[in-house]
Amino acid sequence: QEVSQQETTYQISQRPDTDNPTEVAVGVYLIDFDTFDEIDESFKLNGYLFLTWQDQRLAFNPSQTAVNSKTYNIGEIWTPNIKFLNIESVRETAYILLKVEPDGTVYYKERFTGQFNSEMNLQRFPFDRQRLRVIVESLDNSKNLVLLADNSKTGTAKDAFLTGWRIRDFQAFPRVRVSEVEEENFSEYVYEINISRYHNPYIWNVFLPLFFIIIVSWTVFWSRSFESNTVIATSSLVSAIAFNIVVVEELPKVAYLTFINGFILIVYVFICLVIIYTVVKHWLDLEKKKELSLKIDRTARWLVPAVFSVSNIILIAAFLL
Amino acid sequence: QEVSQQETTYQISQRPDTDNPTEVAVGVYLIDFDTFDEIDESFKLNGYLFLTWQDQRLAFNPSQTAVNSKTYNIGEIWTPNIKFLNIESVRETAYILLKVEPDGTVYYKERFTGQFNSEMNLQRFPFDRQRLRVIVESLDNSKNLVLLADNSKTGTAKDAFLTGWRIRDFQAFPRVRVSEVEEENFSEYVYEINISRYHNPYIWNVFLPLFFIIIVSWTVFWSRSFESNTVIATSSLVSAIAFNIVVVEELPKVAYLTFINGFILIVYVFICLVIIYTVVKHWLDLEKKKELSLKIDRTARWLVPAVFSVSNIILIAAFLL
Amino acid sequence: QEVSQQETTYQISQRPDTDNPTEVAVGVYLIDFDTFDEIDESFKLNGYLFLTWQDQRLAFNPSQTAVNSKTYNIGEIWTPNIKFLNIESVRETAYILLKVEPDGTVYYKERFTGQFNSEMNLQRFPFDRQRLRVIVESLDNSKNLVLLADNSKTGTAKDAFLTGWRIRDFQAFPRVRVSEVEEENFSEYVYEINISRYHNPYIWNVFLPLFFIIIVSWTVFWSRSFESNTVIATSSLVSAIAFNIVVVEELPKVAYLTFINGFILIVYVFICLVIIYTVVKHWLDLEKKKELSLKIDRTARWLVPAVFSVSNIILIAAFLL
Amino acid sequence: QEVSQQETTYQISQRPDTDNPTEVAVGVYLIDFDTFDEIDESFKLNGYLFLTWQDQRLAFNPSQTAVNSKTYNIGEIWTPNIKFLNIESVRETAYILLKVEPDGTVYYKERFTGQFNSEMNLQRFPFDRQRLRVIVESLDNSKNLVLLADNSKTGTAKDAFLTGWRIRDFQAFPRVRVSEVEEENFSEYVYEINISRYHNPYIWNVFLPLFFIIIVSWTVFWSRSFESNTVIATSSLVSAIAFNIVVVEELPKVAYLTFINGFILIVYVFICLVIIYTVVKHWLDLEKKKELSLKIDRTARWLVPAVFSVSNIILIAAFLL
Amino acid sequence: QEVSQQETTYQISQRPDTDNPTEVAVGVYLIDFDTFDEIDESFKLNGYLFLTWQDQRLAFNPSQTAVNSKTYNIGEIWTPNIKFLNIESVRETAYILLKVEPDGTVYYKERFTGQFNSEMNLQRFPFDRQRLRVIVESLDNSKNLVLLADNSKTGTAKDAFLTGWRIRDFQAFPRVRVSEVEEENFSEYVYEINISRYHNPYIWNVFLPLFFIIIVSWTVFWSRSFESNTVIATSSLVSAIAFNIVVVEELPKVAYLTFINGFILIVYVFICLVIIYTVVKHWLDLEKKKELSLKIDRTARWLVPAVFSVSNIILIAAFLL
Structure with missing residues (x-):
């Protein structure tokens, strides 16, 4: 009886805790580069997007349910409205896995492919290094949704390669963007891969x-x-x-x-x-x-x-x- | 009781005020250029399309609903039938956000990507400047739908770039187009970006x-x-x-x-x-x-x-x- | 009472008048060329496809309904089964507008994009003129469906351009094609744009x-x-x-x-x-x-x-x- | 009463006659070539795929129904599971027409576009002739489904052209392929177009x-x-x-x-x-x-x-x- | 009565035997290469993906059902969550066939097309040999899902070809990948095609x-x-x-x-x-x-x-x- 009532009260369009901003830890993990277009100054990569947040409404008692984690499909529970800022058109999603732990921690794992724009400084060409940026943005106001860096889930695969370049290292950090045309602030997560050209x-x-x-x-x-x-x-x-x-x-x-x-x-x-x-x-x-x-x-x-x-x-x- | 009745009377296919033309303020904001094809004289950009109009039928009392704005999905409320005139095929829409304020003002924000045709004058090449046009058109007669320029929502992102070109400034203005084959007038909104070539x-x-x-x-x-x-x-x-x-x-x-x-x-x-x-x-x-x-x-x-x-x-x- | 009965008797799969062939007036209007591939001898254009036909079943009394024309969505009323013959794969449809006048005249307006094949005669290159053909064909036997030329809705936009070519004029005419493998005749509408190369x-x-x-x-x-x-x-x-x-x-x-x-x-x-x-x-x-x-x-x-x-x-x- | 019963007994997933293999007459008709890639040794064509088979369950009395043939949509009746073997990914289908004659003969007409692989012998280049193959295969065992050649529906359009090549003639014949990894035989229909290069x-x-x-x-x-x-x-x-x-x-x-x-x-x-x-x-x-x-x-x-x-x-x- | 009950108890989201890891035998069979991009170091192939596993819940008595095997559509029964690791975006699936034998053995046959990344060693160019890898990965933990090599279903078609290369032989073997950012192990199946360049x-x-x-x-x-x-x-x-x-x-x-x-x-x-x-x-x-x-x-x-x-x-x- 209680379970069904709980379900009816769960509103998918509502954030877990409407009184405080929802904190979402973001991790971006590079699987591999697909293409790199020097003339158009853009690159295509495929990777994992990891999101982690708390949703107390989904917490459960593992002894009752006999499982240690629950799996959901996208559309069944609330998920943060997150996009890439510097992407050309839309990212392709290969698959999304959603897992909830007993304490209400939601793990979101998505494999995506996207074409990103990235202005390059070619003054030192062919001895140049480039910083390729993938910027994750929240579509919701930063009062509602705050992106944090999840360093444990951020990285580059060991066997990732980019023809003509050496993949050196990466940084990742959150920041806030003040909109130029809307009176709003948006939380962002910046993932940077440093590469140096094979000269x-x-x-x-x-x-x-x-x-x-x-x-x-x-x-x-x-x-x-x-x-x-x-x-x-x-x-x-x-x-x-x-x-x-x-x-x-x-x-x-x-x-x-x-x-x-x-x-x-x-x-x-x-x-x-x-x-x-x-x-x-x-x-x-x-x-x-x-x-x-x-x-x-x-x-x-x-x-x-x-x-x-x-x-x-x-x-x-x-x-x- | 009254609310449910109001909902039943809301007809999504009907304009907010059928006695007067609906005025839609349009803003186009360039996020970034994707490609630029000199040979085909076309360019691909992604940006925001902002639309603002009044729909008194959606006005609500913020003290009753305890929220300052309502969010809708596309298809739930009436939206103006607006397309790009000089686009190749159809624009790709990354996402659409729809927000209604208590006074019935509807804010529409769409992130789009489109390939646009633009004839170029190359007489001064490589010392030429070009005017890249994005023309928004209403599919409805200008007696029904009038597009206005929303200058506060029009612009170009500071970090937008176009390989080989300097982005100088932009203009935006509404105008009326007389159809050559149909006996109708259509309201248009023209957004122009001026660029000059790196010579x-x-x-x-x-x-x-x-x-x-x-x-x-x-x-x-x-x-x-x-x-x-x-x-x-x-x-x-x-x-x-x-x-x-x-x-x-x-x-x-x-x-x-x-x-x-x-x-x-x-x-x-x-x-x-x-x-x-x-x-x-x-x-x-x-x-x-x-x-x-x-x-x-x-x-x-x-x-x-x-x-x-x-x-x-x-x-x-x-x-x- | 009568109206609801009439609606139930309207069969969308049936032509307006099954005793006589349905006559559909066709107009093709070029908005702009997208690409032109000399090596593959094909071109991509986007334009309007206008169709006009009589469907007495949809006639209405404007004084009763208080509107001068009714708007329908595709799939709600019968529409002729019309395709392009010389297209590569399928046309992309940006939008379709369907309007019925009180006398049962149906106006169909579609914005489409298609890649068309067109063999070229390059003997006079670069002083050559080409005739680009867009052939509209009825999928139904010409006993059932006859295409007519609607000259008032046929044309080329004044600001249409094709890189490297001057758009001169156009012709449009209906004709009948005898199938080589099926024992049937099909009605066709041929739209030709004459272009001359900038030499x-x-x-x-x-x-x-x-x-x-x-x-x-x-x-x-x-x-x-x-x-x-x-x-x-x-x-x-x-x-x-x-x-x-x-x-x-x-x-x-x-x-x-x-x-x-x-x-x-x-x-x-x-x-x-x-x-x-x-x-x-x-x-x-x-x-x-x-x-x-x-x-x-x-x-x-x-x-x-x-x-x-x-x-x-x-x-x-x-x-x- | 009887009709509704008949309908309930018609099982779309079942072949017309489960005791004997279903014979499907196949015709492939070339409308036009789209592209031809010498380096990748592949070609793209669009054409008609004609299938004809007997389904006694769909036979009807023309005097009762007052029509000489019935039209169905795909998904309403059983259709053979047929694919192209040497295609890259999937064929695009522009449209499918399904017509049943009183005696239960089903006519299937599909306009398709596909990119096909075809190894070439270039020893005599540029005086070479090539044989472009389009292989239709049944996904069902040849015990269940047998493909036959329907020569009356096989051919090439008179105005088909392939840039740089002369289209000479074509052959078409059925054959049986023994699977290399599965213990099954599959019925195939091979359609070959012979072309010779303009040297x-x-x-x-x-x-x-x-x-x-x-x-x-x-x-x-x-x-x-x-x-x-x-x-x-x-x-x-x-x-x-x-x-x-x-x-x-x-x-x-x-x-x-x-x-x-x-x-x-x-x-x-x-x-x-x-x-x-x-x-x-x-x-x-x-x-x-x-x-x-x-x-x-x-x-x-x-x-x-x-x-x-x-x-x-x-x-x-x-x-x- | 019993049958309907059994059906209600079949849960599609649950593995056949939740107490033990499900063993899935994988076979990859190359039909043909589509493209090979030396500059981007990637290749596109189309082939069959064969999966075989035991699902006792689907076992049936052939004498009762009068058929020797049952056919299912995808989505009707549980299937392992399997993807390609080194693919660019998502594989295209031409078709999937699902067959269950009386003893509960499920045969899964999919025709797919995918663009795969593969780093090349070009030191010996143009006398080089390359090893093209297609890596199948389970999205589920290796405690739940184990991939095995099904050598009888693995191979390359005799008439497969790759322009500019000789297809020599292939290997296939399962292995376990330790995730770098998640505390999990995943079962993998590696399919390698050895090719040598025509010098x-x-x-x-x-x-x-x-x-x-x-x-x-x-x-x-x-x-x-x-x-x-x-x-x-x-x-x-x-x-x-x-x-x-x-x-x-x-x-x-x-x-x-x-x-x-x-x-x-x-x-x-x-x-x-x-x-x-x-x-x-x-x-x-x-x-x-x-x-x-x-x-x-x-x-x-x-x-x-x-x-x-x-x-x-x-x-x-x-x-x-």
Whole structure:
């Protein structure tokens, strides 16, 4: 008799304790990354969303019921109205498990997949680290619903991987957001994954080849054949352009200069200088100033590599240190 | 007794006040852009749609009900039939919150995601600004439903970003659309976001390299080796083609000339002139007119850069001023 | 009493007048194009589908009901079973409005999005016009259901656009299709939009650069340096190949030659002839036939451009006239 | 009275005649191809699936019912459990029509869209023909359900097209599949469409340009300038590489050599031989063996084209005959 | 009477035998691969999921019921809560068949499609083998639900194929996973497909062309023309860059060096050495050390190919053995 009465009094639309804000401990656990789109600056991950809260109305006596925990379906009991703030459209839910312990503690476990927006700072590219954010927000006013961090349920799976990146560590913390258009405050839970890019492929595939090209262009300082020098120097230019185009297609159009763009610009400037140098040398020969021509050759042989090295040291200092 | 009767008389399909047009205040708030497709001239954003209207039938006495506002689910009360006009297919709705205040004011808050079409003017590309439009339309005749602008609920989130663009500001205003095929007028609400393109990446990756290439091609004015000159000039041509192809793949096929295409055409013309100039010089040498050949060299050294500069000033004046 | 009886006798699965074929006036109105895939030869558009038919069973007396028109939901009254024939899978319906006038005229308005297949004739590319077809078909035998054209409800929105194309005009007409496998005839309504391609981008980005390249290759008729000539001529070849590859990736693999392919083939042939000509000239010089070599140079200077012009005039005549 | 009883005895989950296997005549009719993915070796088509079977329980007396055929919705009568075997995930169903004739013959017509896997043999590419298979399978044991071919309902629409391919003809036949893991046999119906590739675009865009390049490289047999020869020969090499890369991106990574790859390999070998030949000629000149050098030139002029032709004839014989 | 009682006592949410863990035999059978994304390191397959377990509550007497097996719909009887662990979002289910034998053995057959994540080791690329994993997990504690391997129902279809790969064999085994954030153990079933890449296309399209290029660059050891040598050597460099870019776009950005990258790096180093060698030879000629110049030529002719071969043998030994 009593049980049925209790059930009729349980109102699913009402929070457990309407006098005080309901505290919900949130944990986000990364299972794996699905995709990562550098151009759109978004990533797709799938993970667990763990929620824990107290609902005294669901407490029960384990000796009576002969079970240590009760299982519910979604829609049978009150659950907090929680969404992701920086998600594109809606998260996909693979499944939800709801378990209540005798003391009324409700455990909510959801496996979800979502596409999240995350602005990136690519200034140090390809030596950059990124902070990928997943922001959980309560749709209810922070007077009613408060999100707490549940560190025991927050983490990243050991075998999670993201192609091209090393997953370093994560932070998680709650905070309060003041709405810009509504006169309300909302409780949030921020989960951040720190990743650092594998820069090795860029060293083998961009920096090293460009470095070879630059060295090849410097051979003009030892040669006296104008024709050969122009062939070498212009081939270097065409090669540098090819790498520039490859890099352009990988990066979003950011407002600032990235490290790799800076390096390519230096390479451009030096190759163009080499072409101009070659013509100057030729012109000196035409003007019967062969002595001067030989002299600048001897200087360029050590000066140009030195200035190139200094330029790159300055570039590294400005971008990476 | 009275309450239940009132409920039975509430007809969900009927507007609050059938004698007068229902006024709905609309607010659109951008949370974030998801994608932006330059080739298809469309963009995907997610945001809030705020609607506010009066429904006296839902007014209640807060002292009786002990709550300051009532919450409803969609389908329980009348809501205005509102869609996006320039959307591709249907918007995705993440969630809808419906709140009624004691005086019968209904607050509707929806988080939505939609792909919108927006024709772009790319004449000034990459120095262009675009106006992205989201048009809310009433499906009901403007005699029945009037949309108003709710400026307090309209805006853009501070941390919204669109890769490659700076979000500048927004406007919002209501207007009336006369249907072209139906004898009806429809009330609309137009929300415009102004964005300006980050042109820096194009300066580093297209303009500066092309400028280097042009300068390299001018070295032929100082050289007397026909073989070297052809190598330099034709390499410049091949390099310019490479950049042209990169630019072509980024832009939709618009009927008009864009700024960047204009610049590339100028570069083409000058490089081809340099090649022809080179052959002319060689031909003059063959014809034993070396004096003339040297003379035009001396003129070209300042004339060609000057004409190139003037061409670009004219281009800038025609497109950007 | 009578009304309730009438309602019970209304059978939703039955056509308004089972003795005669039901005539449905169809109007298709283009709101906007979403995408256009040249390679797959398909396009996606969203528009309105207007249907109008007579259903005497729904006629009512406006003085009794105090309204001038009744609104129904889909599924409440009989609606014709109508689909798109050339659609990929199913159309997405954003919304449907159903309105009945006192005389029993039913107005059906649907906003839909669909991906349609449409074979294209690209022979004149990029100076081609295309006819995009949207075919509405009745699933019922033409003895039962006849589609008529409703010209007042057919059209294209003024602000509709399709990237890369100019929307010219449209036609719409009904027709009857004889099924190839079933012994039945079906009534169809064909809506055609005529579009013409913006050819300007191809002129700036393909024809003009290739024209410059051809002109550059002709400089060999004025030069006596075999080395320079080979550099110029082979660079022209490499440049032409680059444009050929760009064009190949834009076009579907059609069985016939397109105008742009024809032009590129002519360019290939002329550049290869220039290379062979260069070697012939060099060979004549080796054989001590310098006089002959100079003579063919003087002829080639006007003959080759003339033949090239004639070739292109023939090409234009064959493809575009 | 009797009718209602009959209805209660009709069990939708039971086959028409449980004593004998139910025979279902299957017809597949291609409306149109949607996409074709060469790299993933899959295609998407939409068509009609026609099924015809006998269900005596649904037979009726047309004179009593005053209709010549009855229409049912799916779920109202028993339908065979039929799927596509080689489909990716599930087919999309646009609509299903179910019609029963007085003698109990049930006609089932479904418009479907599906993405099918189909391994391709590309050895003769681009002169290949492919056989695209759509396999209909019964989920029920072949003791219970037997699929037959209904040739009158099988075919391809006259205006069906597949970009880049000619649709030739089709076959359709039933067969029995022995399950590899279950001890059961399943009845299948195989529908095959034979298509042949339009090879013309490859002739214009790959074979003809490569042929021009090869001819250009042969000009070195008439020239005595080592510098020009290397320019011509290396440009040919770079051009051939460009076409190789274009072809690589169009083809899946198959384990065997395709015809086009074979041709490109021959082109590579001949261009490399030309480069080596050029150096040998130069070396002979250096070694003061000019007579020999001239002699091998005279031989190469006819020998190399001859060997090239023979190589290609062998290639064609090995791949295409 | 008894039957109806038994039915009322059957609780769908309860496991067959609550005193002991329920043992579920799992079989995964690959029908076909749909897609394989090397860059995102994921694959999509469709297959059968077979589950077999004992549910005494469903046992029946075949002589009474006159059938040898009963068929159920999903939702009518208890089924184990089983998901895929390494899936992206949710699997699509084409259909589920549920059959119960007289002794209470339940056979569950599901056709599913899923996109799975699978980290790859590409060090030996393109001579690599991969192990594609599909992990089935129980959502219930391993005290309640134990997964066993059902080898008779595990396999790969004979006509399954994966473009670019050879399907070799498969393993399947159960294991227990200790949760990192929950104090629970979960039973898992791991199904692994071993595939090896078709490396032939890479030999024809990358290794062989690069090998030709390297051989071409070695012709400079026989030539005394500095101009020709620079043309040959720089063309080789540009060609090698083209292949490098093609390879870069096919591979994900892994932290380690792959075999093909190692080979390309060796090619780069040797081509750059050839360019430098060329300049050195020219410089020796300028310095009137022609004897030395000829001498190093004679040495380089056999030394450079030898060192190149040794480098490649070391590379092969380090990566492939």
